[in-house]
Structures are given as C-alpha cells and as structure tokens.
Amino acid sequence: DIQMTQSPSTLSASVGDRVTITCRASQSISNWLAWYQQKPGKAPKLLIYKASSLESGVPSRFSGSGSGTEFTLTISSLQPDDFATYYCQQYNSYPWTFGQGTKLEIK
Amino acid sequence: QVQLVQSGAEVKKPGASVKVPCKASGYTFTNYGISWVRQAPGQGLEWMGWINAYNGNTNYAQKLQGRVTMTTDTSTSTAYMELRSLRSDDTAVYYCARRRAAGNGMDVWGQGTTVTVSS
Numbered sequence: 001d002i003q004m005t006q007s008p009s010t011l012s013a014s015v016g017d018r019v020t021i022t023c024r025a026s027q028s029i030s031n032w033l034a035w036y037q038q039k040p041g042k043a044p045k046l047l048i049y050k051a052s053s054l055e056s057g058v059p060s061r062f063s064g065s066g067s068g069t070e071f072t073l074t075i076s077s078l079q080p081d082d083f084a085t086y087y088c089q090q091y092n093s094y095p096w097t098f099g100q101g102t103k104l105e106i107k
Numbered sequence: 108q109v110q111l112v113q114s115g116a117e118v119k120k121p122g123a124s125v126k127v128p129c130k131a132s133g134y135t136f137t138n139y140g141i142s143w144v145r146q147a148p149g150q151g152l153e154w155m156g157w158i159n160a161y162n163g164n165t166n167y168a169q170k171l172q173g174r175v176t177m178t179t180d181t182s183t184s185t186a187y188m189e190l191r192s193l194r195s196d197d198t199a200v201y202y203c204a205r206r207r208a209a210g211n212g213m214d215v216w217g218q219g220t221t222v223t224v225s226s
Contacts, residue, residue, distance in 0.1 A: 001169075032210060034212040034213070036152075036213075038152075043202055043204075043216035043217065043218060043219055044144075044152065044202070044204075044213075044216060045216070046212045046213060046214045049207075049210065049211050049212035050210050050211070050212075053211075055212070055214065087151065087152055089152070089154075091210070091212075094166050094168075095154055095156075095168040095169060096142075096154040097154065098151055098152040098153070098154065099151070100151050101151045101152075
C-alpha cells in the first residue's frame with residue numbers, strides 16, 4: 001500500500017496568514033492526488049484534484065502543487081472559515097490511501 | 108441538487124452485520140461510481156472500496172476483503188455497503204461519496220452514518 005504522510009500534524013496560524021501543508025507519498029503517484037477539508041461532525045469536502053486542479057466553487061486562495069512523491073496545499077490568506085482538518089489522498093493505485101490529517105488551528 | 112443521503116445511526120452487537128444505504132439524487136446514477144470511506148472516533152479517513160454504478164464492478168480494501176460487499180440498485184439510485192462479522196473496531200462514521208471519472212476525486216459526500224458496535 002502507498003503510505004501518505006502529512007506535515008505538520010497540527011498548524012497554528014492567524015487570519016490573513018499564508019499557510020502550506022505538505023503531503024509525501026511512499027512511492028510516485030504522478031499527479032493522482034486530492035485534498036479534502038473536513039470540519040467537526042461534517043463530511044469531507046473536495047478542494048483540489050489531480051494535485052493542482054481547483055474544484056468548482058472552492059475559493060481561489062486554495063492552491064495545490066506537486067507531482068511524484070511531494071505535494072503541497074497552500075492557503076494564500078487564511079479566513080475564519082478555513083480552520084479545519086485537511087487530508088491528502090492518493091488515487092494512483094488501490095487501495096486508495098489518505099494522509100493522517102493536518103489540523104489547522106487558530107493561533 | 109446533487110446529493111447523497113444516508114440512513115440514521117445503527118447500533119450492532121459484535122458478530123452482527125450492518126447494511127448502510129446511500130440514496131443518490133440530482134444526477135445520472137450510472138454515470139459515476141460510489142466510494143465508501145469510514146472514520147473511527149477521533150481518527151482519520153479510511154477508504155473501504157468503491158463500486159462502479161454502471162456495471163457493478165467493485166474494488167475493496169484488502170483488510171476488509173471477505174467481510175464487505177458493495178452493491179447498487181439502479182432502479183432506486185441507491186448504493187449499499189454491507190459489513191459482516193462486526194467488531195468493536197468497526198465503530199465509525201461511514202460515508203458514501205460520488206467518485207468522478209478517472210482522476211477527478213470524490214466530489215459529493217453523504218452526511219455519514221454512525222455505526223456503533225457494542226455488546
């Protein structure tokens with residue numbers, strides 16, 4: 001199975017900050033990577049697919065980059081609604097696997 | 108609007124089975140797949156498998172092979188996930204999600220069904 005490792009596990013930041021979350025795959029997954037946002041008690045929400053494609057309706061302050069084994073999710077200017085947990089997920093091969101999550105907290 | 112609606116919470120005893128429905132609306136059911144993802148209390152997301160709603164082909168996570176079955180009823184646009192021989196570590200929120208064509212992620216999610224396994 002492909003292991004997905006996110007860093008950091010927890011990130012404290014303030015409204016207006018630029019933040020970056022990293023996701024590393026244990027082997028190359030080309031650009032078959034998605035990012036999801038999850039708030040407590042809610043289902044995940046798709047933000048980015050194919051590593052860098054912004055899902056329709058998602059604010060442009062979210063962006064994704066990377067290929068192969070290293071990927072990043074960047075939020076250019078944090079808004080109050082962005083404090084949540086973020087997961088990366090690979091779909092290069094079965095079983096699909098998720099990172100352990102990055103909890104973005106208010107500083 | 109496009110949505111997936113799941114059933115309410117279930118409480119099951121160890122060894123029992125649970126079958127969770129996921130009713131789709133607002134789109135052509137057979138044009139997409141349905142993935143199932145679960146989340147144990149306080150934990151991350153775990154992909155369980157998916158079913159192609161057009162032809163019924165499935166792919167399951169190895170760790171669940173033999174205990175999980177995913178099916179669809181195209182007449183009602185409903186997907187089902189059945190998990191058998193339940194154990195306490197199967198306690199989780201179970202989500203269905205619409206799987207788009209290759210490479211485009213899981214874009215619509217059900218609200219989740221809490222399954223509690225307890226004696």
